[in-house]
Amino acid sequence: MSRSQPLAWTITIVIVAIVVVINLLVGGMGLFNGRLDVTQDGLYTLSPGTEKILSEINPDQPVTIRFYASNEDRVMPQQLKSYARNVQDLLTEIAKEDPSRIILEKFAPNPDTDEEDKAREDRVQGMQINSQGDNIYLGIAIQSGTKKEVLPFLNPTEEPKLEYDIARAINKVISAKVPIIGVMSTMPVQGSPMFQFNRQRGEAPWVIVQQLRMDYEVRDVSPQSDKIDAEISVLIVIHPGDISETTEYAIDQFLLKGGRVIACVDPLCWIGQSYNGGQDPMTGQSRIVNQTSDLPNLFKAWGIGYQKSEVVADTRFQNVLGGRENATALQLPKTALAEKDRITEGLQSVSFISGGALTNLEAEGITLTPLMESSEQSDLISISTAESLRTEPLVGFVGSGRKKILAAQLNGKFKSAFPKGPPAKPMPPSPETGGAQEEAQPAAAPTPAPAPKPQAAKGDAPKTPAPTAPPASAAPAPTSAPTLVPPPAPAAAPTAAAAPADSKPVLPPDHLSESSSADSMVVVFADVDMFYDAFALGRDQLTGGMIALNSNLPMFLNAVELLSGGGNLLAVRSRAATQRPFTKIDEMRDDVEMKYRPELEKLQSEADAVAQQIGALKLTTDQSGQNLVLDPAQQKQMEELMSKQVDFSKKLRELRKQQNKDIDRTKSWLMALNILAMPLLVIVIGGMMALIRRSSTAAH
């Protein structure tokens, strides 16, 4: 026996050595290492979008990926180490696609090494890890030619986004040129240059345009265009007041040819009004901007319903505008934004100023995804009521109980809004003048004569709105509204109807009647004001710098980025959402809410009524000149109302608690069953086995 001892040891040592070598080869050096991704969405495999981007790399200009990950165990936390390995696996996978065009270099920038200097040089961000000032690095620099993109630090919590981030960076360095964004607006959103001869000061462009110019080439597109340059990848239409059919047709064809469109329309555009009457420094003529805008034919083809004479009011999300609560100035919380959409994902709150509502008419082949929605306590009110809200409270308002779509994303295969070909050529447009003449264009068809626009121009509003101009100063005289609103029957509609009669059956050779691809995209916002500087930015009291008041600008830029990124990136992006929610709990919540809604709504509306009474009481005292002095009767009434209000909020709270209780009960049951059922079963079986054993031994 003792002789076999050394043999056993030797064999053991040899076996262990072999096993260690196998592990070193596979684990340490990555030979023969395979991964089998068994997730349904292929979360850990390259998406077709990424593969497409990689296939577009120019062979003469390879992409170098420099991956920096500290690996010294002394400094690198275990969690980051294993994440770094995942990243490396992904990068290896990417490089495997075509090693001749994608060069992967790995660096281990540990403290006090040359590689650390290299990481710094590449602007990879160091994270101080201990009191000795040691830094760790986990970042990627992607370079092609002279263009470089850096992902400074990879956060493990953002793993679902990792592939997208890398794909986007690669896409950016290999793209020959920056995307061109076209901006079409009846307002001087692009600013206007300074003109010496009439001593007009130049107007600064809107901040959204300034921001766009940093990342894209921004081109001005005239709102009277009859063709949109195919070089433009995204067309942003801001407030297309009095748009002509010809221009709509141009947008239509631009979209069908693969362009993407972001449209901002508004039933009541305060900013548009504030430009009215101001002088256009380019022409010296007074500027006329319609306060309402619409894309009547396009919306119809896209399956969007939109009432340009109605504004959304919402008593739950209402906010203060011009010093008073205004139900048309909405502050939308996170819950009102589409949670999963890349445009709105992660945004905190969005302002929505006197905008309209969209409805989904479900056009064939087009999917409409709401991006922002109002609360259930909202409804549409007329423009004149909306305008009056600046000076009077909203009375007699009852929410419709339905959410209104305030912005939406449309995907799919679009059909032309002009299946019969381009609309009949209107009279030659005169591009120098603003929207007023524009409206005269469709007059080729029998339409009611447009209101004489210049009358509407208010001489008392000589505004060159500086970016920070408070919206209140732009208050229009309410009387101007009726004249500004175009006749309810949009001029375009009769033309469209009349078109078949005299239109030529021959379509122009380049006319498209439907999208060339199925991934056309349009984003529609039913408000324009929300993207104006004063509604999106505020001045920081401390530093005097501009700070964001809300997520309006990020949302806009997200949309542009999304639409300009090309379909490849979108495909990668959409995969990032890996979470699968408990739909059942949501369903239960909905059911419970349905059960309690009538009661809740009743209480809420009563509470609202009391609040309004209090408001009215306060108002009368304010207007009487003697501020805040109430006579005893009023005092008493006020106190009663106040205590009522407290009462209501208590009742509401109770009801909400009750609501949660039902769900909590189900949850508790599930938990009890899960934790206790199986152990009990095991105990029962064990007990039975013991009994059987005992009886069998007893029998013996």
Add this chain to the structure above:
Amino acid sequence: MIQRDIKNIWAIYKREFSSYVNSPVLYVILVIFLLATMGFAFLFGRFLDQNDASLVQAFFFWHPWIYVVLAPAVGMRLWSEEHRLGTVELLLTMPISPWQAIVGKFKAAATVWLIALVLTCPIVITVCYLGDPDPGPIITGYIASYLYALACLAVTSAVSAFTRSQVVCFIVSVAFCFLFTLIGYPGIIDWLINILPAWGEHVVDFVSYLSFLDHFYEMSKGVLVVRDVIYFVSVIYVALVVTGLGLASKRS
């Protein structure tokens, strides 16, 4: 030859497994395991509040720590008991090789863990009822979890081959499993770097590669990684080889 191997292994397996079924230890361990996995998932992992129809975060996350303690409890009697009662001599005088005995016993203990994992099915049913989970990560999660349990069990088997006291075996095995689980943690690595001379860097690299945890989480996310599977299989294999070595040294 192979047929006889299988027959022998099967005989040992039956004997060992029926002794598990007949001892209260099995039931106690199963109950503790089920209470622990579910309790951690629902109370600490807040499974129902996470609104995430997957088992990775709330459920599988805790498994390694449970195995560190419970796998040795299942495996501690594998050989210690035989040593104590002296039945190991008897067993090995039978016309079976030590290797067959080792594999047979290990499989019996492995079956206990299979039963334990099967009994966690209520949480799978719950997650399917509440949402629409991705089946892939659930399957790989169970595979990873089972491999982890087997690795701990194999380590325990090796330890038990060297000792005749179940208690000593349990404590030493827990310590080993704990070490293997924690080995990648910076504190331990620091200590290793300090005690090893400069050339030890690669040794430390290798040692941190040995960490069980490192190989567990990625698989539980829904990716079967060859290197991780190979790692666990190697650990099990080496531990069983060491068990054979322990038996041989005891007998000599």
